[in-house]
Every structure is written in structure tokens, then in C-alpha cells.
Amino acid sequence: MTEPKSYKWFLDHLSPFEGHMHGIDTIVFSKQTQFQQVEILDTKSYGRCLVLDGKMQSSEVDEFIYHEALVHPAMLTHPHPEKVFIVGGGEGATLREILRHKTVTRVLMVDIDQEVVESCKTHLPQMHQGAFDDSRAEVRYLDARKYLEETNETYDIIIIDISEPVEEGPAYLLYTREFYQLVMERLGRDGIISLQAGTTSASNLLNFSAIYQTLKAVFPVVSPYQASVPSFGLPWGFALASKHVDPRTLDTQEIDQRIARRIQGELRFYDGETHLGQFNLPKQIRLQMQKQERIIEDNYPLFTYH
Amino acid sequence: MTEPKSYKWFLDHLSPFEGHMHGIDTIVFSKQTQFQQVEILDTKSYGRCLVLDGKMQSSEVDEFIYHEALVHPAMLTHPHPEKVFIVGGGEGATLREILRHKTVTRVLMVDIDQEVVESCKTHLPQMHQGAFDDSRAEVRYLDARKYLEETNETYDIIIIDISEPVEEGPAYLLYTREFYQLVMERLGRDGIISLQAGTTSASNLLNFSAIYQTLKAVFPVVSPYQASVPSFGLPWGFALASKHVDPRTLDTQEIDQRIARRIQGELRFYDGETHLGQFNLPKQIRLQMQKQERIIEDNYPLFTYH
């Protein structure tokens, strides 16, 4: 072996029985905030990364996959998205991708943890790329659920970009039927939401399939999809839900045309062919989603890493 | 945390700077053969697994994804596959999937390491499921490359099911332009090959893209594709190459009809929708494949884990 091995490692505990190890060079930032443990690490294989409560959120090398997959299917399925709401959104890359859409006039990002956002602003400029300074963008540091309960405003698109539902983390009440109901009520006529929905690993489909069924209990149209974000250590699921529009009705050509017409700059991950790839899920995932009966509710929440 | 954590772990070194940890219950078998280190382990998340030279090959929980992805696209793209050759094939699950095709009259599997095959026969019956006893199947313990050089026989399908090209491992000369040329010469008129082609992780696409270009230097049609085999710890690539037929010309319905007509029993992973999903690769992978200029040759081989 000619190359040196790493002596310093970040251990991402995917479950009590499974982990992914990342060789690290630098611990750029590490702090226990009021809500969670925040870490910004320079890894050898994935560049600078954001880690919350010990779980990889975004890496310099492949965050474009996660954020393009999370944002553009919803945005492009909508006929003309102007007002967008982000639940969470920490490092500002979701905001960045939304702002690339020329139709957008206003984005409100509500993240509970100001320290996460501030530390990303400082240490992860490659992720936000100045998005926080865009005049169309506003960030508030509040409980997004409480904010949505108290506002009367509606949005074309609501993107839920939060960490996984862990027992003492800030996110688990943003995965329930009641929350999705609230979110739907804050959508405009052609409204769409999208969210990250946990791993699609064959050994642990509970979370992904229960989120699917919970969304189905609220929304007329639910379109689950999948993308490989290698730094996560496991394949990853997403879901898009809407009042009536369905991304699966758009063909490759239509996606490519909408990208050309509506988005500034070049996308790296998402295009018509990628769209086709990610919405056509493997058979066993589709079957398990259909068979799932669990609905996640405020008084019957679901926790990962259990 | 109510569930116990694991104290015993298998560490899969994906690179000098990245690893995947599997909690284990039992070390069923462990031996240094003439060719490689063989281990059969009971893991907590993926059931019983075959590990060669410290790298996960097949897990009870998700090997169906790997083996269906490896075998059925090639088999179903061919108009009428009768004679099939397997390069490698260790645990017998590739053989198992091939034998499900009613058109098949003969399968020859040539694996260099008899001890791997024998230990899988004994300890991994859930993988071969009796395939070795099928009268259409034959197994020989030889260097597959040497065998193909010396035979005059031709095959409808050749499946290359081998471990990754590591420096002291038995496989690296089965990834070169010269070997692919030899393989093509042993194909019948409508002949097709398929192979596993390494990770498609954004941080390490060299192997996948170089295999793609090397195949392109030999075969008229090359169709790369991708599947998530979670136990591998990274997204995984495959490639199908042929003299003229192209799997991407088959639509969802045609795939489903061929499955119904030609395959015994129910597939778990692969169907028309899965086919569409896996052959439509994300944009950045397609771009990197096109840009790659490396051709793998006998005297300029490629090693992973470097």
C-alpha cells in the first residue's frame, strides 16, 4: 500500500449495527448548540462536510446530488413557482438551488438552529454560494411548525430539508401526519412539497415507507423517488407530494426544456434522464411501500437509529 | 438507547480513507485460500454474507438486488439465450438466476477458487438454492481467461461476476481490453456480456468510467447501469455490452412481458420499471464516463483500493 491510511476518523452511526467511516483531515467546527451537536469536518474522500448529531448532512463532493434531487423535481413540476418556504435548510444549499429558478420572487427559510446556519455561513461558503445575500431570500430562526401554524401566508412550494427523526433531536415532529396536514394547508392552488425521506436500504425501509403512507393520508398525489448520495453510506429516499400535479407525467424532453427555460446556470445532477432514473424505483421498494401500514402521528412518532 | 450495540464488527475498507462497518454475530467460515481471504459472516443488518479479501460480495438481505441486476438485463435483452458462461460466480447466485430462464440449456461456470465455491455450497445454501445440482449447470475450477483462450465454444451470454481488481487478488486481468476482446470472440451472433463495474460514487468514478471506455474500445454497444446494493456501502455500477442489441430499446411493457414469458418464479428486484430506473443514469455520471480517457490494458491495469 503506497498511500498512507488515515488515523483520524468520523464514524457515522447509520444504525446500532451499521456505520460508515470517513477519514478526516480537519475538524473545522464543533459545538453542542441548544438543539444538536454540529460539526463541520474536512474529510479525505468527500471534502468539507456538515454533520448534525453525528450524522452526515452534506458533503462538498456530493451535496449537489442531494440538493438538486430535493429541490428541482418539485420546482419544475409546478407550473410557475414564485413563493417558496424552506423548513430547515441549514447550510443554505437548498436556498441556493431554489434561487436559481427565475420564476422565484421570495424564499422564506425557517430553521430552528441559528448556530448551525451561522457556522455554515462562515465555514461552508461553497455550499450557500452567497444565497443568503439574495434580496429574494429571508431566514428566520424559529420552530418552523409553530411558524406555519401562526401564519396565514401560502406558498407555491414547501421544501422540508431537515435531519432525521432522532429521539432527542429537533426534527421528529416534522415527520407526522399532523405536520403534513398543516403544510398542505399552507400551499397555494398548484402547491407541491418535497422532502428527504430516509434511507431506501433493503434492511431498513420502515422510515421511507411510513413517510410515504403518512403523506398518502394527507396528499392526493405522492411521488417517492431515490438518489445515491454516496457520502450518506446508504441509498437515499425522497418524496414529492402535491394537491394535483404529478412529476411522473413529465417526460424527459419536457424536463430538459423546463430546465433550459427556468433555471440559471448548468445543473450537475438533474436532467430529464436523471428524472426518469430516480422516479422509477426498484420493485422491492415499491412493494414494501405499498404494504406498509404505519402512519406517523404526533403521539405515535417514528425514530430512526433505534 | 434500548437496543444493545454491537461489540463485534466487520470493517469493509472501501478505500484507504473510507469504510463501512457491519455488526456481526458469527464468523461462520474464515480461510486464506491459494487466491484470497474468504470469510462467511452473519451480520446483524444483512444476514449471512460472503466477504473476499475483506470486501463484501453478497449479503443474504440484498444479494437478490445484485444478482438480478447482473443477470436479467443481459438475459432478457437477448432474443433467445441458451448457452451461458459465468466468469467467476463464487456463491452460485448468478448461476441460480440464469437457470430461472426457461430458454437456457447449458451454463458453464468457471471460477478459479474451488474453496470459495465449496464453502459457499456448505454455508450459503440460501444463495445457490440448489443451482449447482441443476443438470444444465457445470462448474470448473480454472482460470476463466485461460479457459476462454483455449476453447472454441461460443456462448449467447457471458456474465463476468468477479471481485474487484485489487493488486494481489485474482481478478485484475479480467478487467482489461485484451480480456474483453477475448470474451467478444467467444460470443454467438446476438451475444451479450454483463459485469459488475465498481462503485459509481461521485468521489471515485475512475474504475466505472474506465471500464466503460475499455468496453467501448471493443464492443459496438455498451450500456452502463446502476443499482443500490446497500450492504456494499456505496452505489454500484454494472455494464452490459453486446455485438448489436441494446437493452435501452426495450420499453417497460416489453421487459415485463419477457419476464412473464421466460422466467420461472417471481423476481424481487427487476421489472420494467426497475429497468427504466437503472439504465437512466444521473447526469454527472454520464458526463464523467464520456470524459474518461483511460483504457485498461494487460500491461496498464487498474487497481481499486489504492
Place this chain on the structure above:
Amino acid sequence: MTEPKSYKWFLDHLSPFEGHMHGIDTIVFSKQTQFQQVEILDTKSYGRCLVLDGKMQSSEVDEFIYHEALVHPAMLTHPHPEKVFIVGGGEGATLREILRHKTVTRVLMVDIDQEVVESCKTHLPQMHQGAFDDSRAEVRYLDARKYLEETNETYDIIIIDISEPVEEGPAYLLYTREFYQLVMERLGRDGIISLQAGTTSASNLLNFSAIYQTLKAVFPVVSPYQASVPSFGLPWGFALASKHVDPRTLDTQEIDQRIARRIQGELRFYDGETHLGQFNLPKQIRLQMQKQERIIEDNYPLFTYH
């Protein structure tokens, strides 16, 4: 690096922030009993090992250090030990060392976990070496504390050979002032006890020093000592406590003479010189022991790994 690295590891969690990794070859036995997780593992560096609740108890390579250090100082300090009681004693090596003393007429070992003892009998014959078959030995599977509360018998020596006090483990009520009081009442006139007393690591002396002070609250003479059992991953502490005799009054020559006179066979670790080495503790350990004020009590127990 010419030698292969291990892919299979036992991780001994010494604290939430420190661990010791052992490459393993075989998982000989693994079971959750009524009381604890038992594992018997073949490690690459320390041979066959007993692990309870994820913590190394005894290794084939260095258990002689632990067991000779635990047993012989107490036995040899006593003028003529005949009746011995073992609290715990799992793998039978403490029993083995006691039975080497020609003066001994009866040893009663009371271990709560029959499954641990039985699995060691089967899989660790190199540890008990037939001790369980000695006519002077008896084993009962009971709560040792309860047994001592209900018996009227007294013993010359009581050896406390138990795992560390972890929150849900079987041992923590065998480390309290009340238990030591009970133990003293079951000693004969020249009675002595000895016990393992946790790590003496500079970063975590709470356990060792609190045990020392708790013993001092009960016994007139308390002699702490130390031995390096490398497989434990940290230096290890012991304590001897008695009604009046003190091991530190015995010189090198006297120890060697008593060994020659009283013990069958050759000792590997313990002799006069070793005795001198282990009872002369480093200055910082002595200071921290003196300064410690914590007394461990039934309703104020101490837990390690916290």
C-alpha cells in the same frame, strides 16, 4: 506492510470516549443470558477470550497475570488459608489458582450466571484446567450477596472476582460499603479479601479510589495494588483488605519461601519481586486515593462506563 490486517474486530468500549480494538478470528460463543451478554472470542493477539457485556474479562495470553495477581497476595498473606469463598469467578481460573494452595480444604464459588460458567467449562478448558472437578471445589449458581446474608459459615479468604459495576449489569451491588461489611462478617479471625478494583488510568481514578475509601470505611487494613493486564487496554487495580494482616509487611524472601512451601507447580507472574513491584504504587495514584471522599453505598452506587 507484509502481514494482512484484520477485517473482523472486537471493540472494547473502555469509556464513551475510549476503546481498545482486538482483531478476531472466531466467535466461539455468543449469547445474551438472563444477566449479561457473554462472548468467547478467538483474538489474534491474545488468544481465546471471555467478554462480558462487551468488556474483556480474561484472555488466554495474559489471564495468568490477572488471576495470580487477584489470588496469591491474599492467600499468601494469610497464615494458613483453608476455606475460601469466591464471589463470581466465571471462567474458573480464580478457582484454579486457589486450588494450587496445599492448605486449602474447601472452595465455594458462587456465581449468579450458570450460563457463563457452563460456556467457559466447554470452550475455555485452558482457563479452568479441570478445577471444577477438584473434590475440594463446589460451585453454586446464586446471588452471592444473598447467599452470604443467609449463611453462618465463615471463610479464611473471600475473593471477589466480578465484572465491573455497569448500570444494568449484575455486579454493582457487590461494590458497596454494605456488601463489604457483610463480607467482613463472614471472615474468620485472620480473614482477608481481595478484589479487582477497576482501572488505575490517570484519566479515570474515581472507581479505584472510591473502592479504596469504601473498603477503608469497613476494614482495618486495606492494601491497594496494581498490575498490567495488557488485554484490558488500561492498567488495572486490585485491593486486598483484612482484619489485621498486611501484605506489605512481607519481604521478597518471605513471599518466595511461602510460594515454595505452599503452592503446587510454578507461578508465572507472581513472586517476591513482583509483589514488591505491585504494592508500590506511583505517587499520583496514592495521592488521588487519599484525597477521594466518595463512599459507595447501596443507595449511592457507582457505575463505570458513564
Place this chain on the structure above:
Amino acid sequence: MTEPKSYKWFLDHLSPFEGHMHGIDTIVFSKQTQFQQVEILDTKSYGRCLVLDGKMQSSEVDEFIYHEALVHPAMLTHPHPEKVFIVGGGEGATLREILRHKTVTRVLMVDIDQEVVESCKTHLPQMHQGAFDDSRAEVRYLDARKYLEETNETYDIIIIDISEPVEEGPAYLLYTREFYQLVMERLGRDGIISLQAGTTSASNLLNFSAIYQTLKAVFPVVSPYQASVPSFGLPWGFALASKHVDPRTLDTQEIDQRIARRIQGELRFYDGETHLGQFNLPKQIRLQMQKQERIIEDNYPLFTYH
């Protein structure tokens, strides 16, 4: 579990089959110098640490054990040490301990790696504590062996404070018979050397016992000893060698008196009782040392981690 676990770890590879894991908070410094990989890490259990080529050298919490054990036995055994030479000495803590001796008039420290010393000066002030600024001290960045070959000066004490002999590291030619011969020739009439001599772990005594025999081939008096430096993950050996004086002839009282008379400030680890503890080695270590036949020579060197 109420306390958080660590997600970031330093893995100290003690051998290909054994490791010690330290939870880390900060990577203070990390650089590949001309000679070795240097890292300064803040660990959760041992404070700030110096790591060379992936192996723990000194930790804030227990370096006083290592450095007092390395320096004071030699210094106090000498009747009146004035001139001292340090081979290596990186972080300056050996220099610090030497300068506490009132008899000392000059210390020359020769370390090959200026970048190690400079980074310790900056980031580990708690280790050198200003020692580099003492007018009696001088540091030169040279190959110590070459320096000693070319000088005519002699020293009362020579302390060899270097990292372990790894194959590509800078230290292995400082462990040979030829080097010890050279060192002896640079000693004054009552001259003494001391050195760290690798682990005394039962599973790997080759290094320690071969160093002992190699010293014996050169020096009339060789006194091996042992100390527990918990952050090292294994028990640790040292050796003192001299032209005629022997530390084992000094009793507890004499050590304590010399400390009181000659050393400024309070020692934390070393005193008469500690002296007695560390020079009285366990029986199995003494036996293995005596049986060892390997002499380490320039053209037959010894490497650890093999």
C-alpha cells in the same frame, strides 16, 4: 446513556491486530514533514496529545508519567549530573524535567525534525513550559547519531526519547548495538543513559527484551523498568544503562532525599515508592528478557508494528 458518545476518533494502531481508540474534539495541527506524519489532537480523555506516524507520543493528562519515568531515575542515580544530551525529545517535556535538576549546567537536545519541535512549541506550551527558553538549553535540528559520531564532547547523562522503530520512520537506527556503543563512548565516567523501550505487553515482548539484550551487549549495568502510561494503550517499558552505577542499589529513602535536595518543585509521579514499584518487574517479563537472544544491529534492525 446520558453522556454523548464521540463521533470523531483517533485510531492508534498498536499492531496490525490491535488498536486503541481515542475520542477527539479538535485536530490542532496535522502535517506530513520530511520525516514523519505529525498530529496534535485534543482528545476527550487525555487532553492535548502529540501523535507521530499515527502513534501516541505524549498526552497532556499522563505525559508526566512518561517523562518523569524517563528522566529522573537516570538523573538521580548519577552522583552529580551536569551535562545532559537528549536524542530526540520533540515536545520539550524531557528537556523540562532535566532542567528541574539544580546540578544541570547544560542540556543539548538534538532532534531531526524541526517541524515537530516548532509545532509543539506553538501548540503544546503545557508540555515544554518554557524549557526551550532556559539559558542552559540548546536545541539543534540534526541527525543525533551523526552528531554524536562527529563530536568529542562527553555527557553525564544521555536520554534517548524517540518514537518507535517503524520501517520508514526516522528512528530505527537509534536502537542498534552500534548506536548504543557510540552513546557509551560519549558518556563521562559515571555516565548513564535511559530510553523508552517499547511495550511490555505479554503478547509482544520482542522489542523490549531485544533492546535489553542489545544494551547488555554494550553496557556493564542495564536496569529495565516499567510504567503505565494509560494513553499508550499498552504497558510501557524503559531501560537505564550505565558504566557502573545501578539505580536498584538506591533505597526508597535515598531516592526521596535526592529528590528533595536536587529537584526544583514537586514531582507528580516519581518518588522512592514509585521507584521501588517500577524497577521490580513481574516474573514473566524478567524470564522473557533473560531468554531473549536477539541483538539489534545496524544491518539486522528491529521494526515494531509488523
